[in-house]
Amino acid sequence: MHIAVIDGPNLNLLGVREPERYGTATLAQVHAAVKTRAAALGVEVSFFQSNHEGALVDAIQALRGAADGALVNAAAYTHTSLAVRDALLAVQVPFVEVHLTNVHARDEVRRRSLLADLAVGVVAGFGADSYVLALEALTGWLRRAAGGASGVVRV
Ligand code: CA2
Secondary structure, X not given: OEEEEEEOOOHHHOOOOOHHHHOOOOHXXXXXXXXXXXXXXXXXXXXXXXXXXXXXXXXXXXXXXXXXXXXXXXXXXXXXXXXXXXXXXXXXXXXXXXXXXXHHHOOHHHHOOOOHHHOXXXXXXXXXXHHHHHHHHHHHHXXXXXXXXXXXXXX
């Protein structure tokens, strides 16, 4: 099973700026934690970060046939990008919307997501742990989905 992690604009600054809001872990450290958990779960992971909307759209389009699922932190594009939404709709790859912060406890504009209704689920507010929690949840969801309608849970 392959799960792609897609990160949007400014997340490359993690651990460098605004540690009081976004924590002290760098994006590389967040990804390392995901990699460690993925290895324990027997899942392959890949990582992509861009500050550019079109590059994110390209990366999402490339998921088709290449990934079983995705963790998507589209950062500010979560709240604004119909292009990212349309790409996720087009590829039909199951994904979890991930946020470091609790977007519902922040300014009004961040309470609106253009992606959440397409997602399997949303994990927000746990800092770097949001990614690991999302990985665990999506892995379980995909394994249950692969088990079909029999109700047999494969681990
Ligand atoms: O909480 C999240 O994960 C967000 O996706 C982060 C985005 C924000 O626009 C979303 O509303 C919620 C911002 C990412 C910016 O990351 C920075 C990291 C360090 C320093 C400055 C920005």
